[in-house]
Amino acid sequence: MRAAEQHKLAELPEIPRKRYFAIGEVSELCDVKPHVLRYWEQEFPQLKPAKRRGNRRYYQQDDVLMVRRIRSLLYEQGFTIGGARLRLREASLKPAVSVAPLAALPTVETAAKAATAPRGGVRRASEIKRLRSDLESLLNLFPK
Known part of the structure; x- marks a missing residue:
């Protein structure tokens, strides 16, 4: 990955204080295309947005943070899908440690x-x- 691409990865916009986000908003906030978000929902059990009328997805703050964490593991740290899934599972099992x-x-x-x-x-x-x-x-x- 070129230096310009790496620099772009670090510059994500601040998450607004809202209760729910549509998939398009999350896509822009996390610099990930909507079809990638739908795929990640299948691959990562930690990512479960609420679904409403017509199967529309509504992400909450925690979901947006999880998408950013997954994105970081895959795009910045170079993990595979399986490796990122394992890392997230291990992180959820560990007690909070300073x-x-x-x-x-x-x-x-x-x-x-x-x-x-x-x-x-x-x-x-x-x-x-x-x-x-x-x-x-x-x-x-x-x-x-």
Whole structure:
């Protein structure tokens, strides 16, 4: 995907404060064609707009946000339909966790550096204690 196309993906209009949106409005708000929205309704069980007279679809705020999330997974992050479906299912099963503790976790590279660092004593011991504390806090997030 070219840089101009990627830039276009990030520029979505703000969602107006309305209760219901027609499929054409959602199409414009999410930069996705209506036939793609109808297809996604079949593929993603999380996307269920209300249907009224003559099977007209009426999307709510949550539906519009879900369409944007699906669009991001497929178009920006490169997931397949099955991969995006699995990612959304996993996200709905996970308990709400704040991002702050996870952002402080070390990456694989920093953990590897800590493990291969010269035996400097205090610095290495404090790094191991911090890693252990982070891992224990992660374990406490999951029910036993």
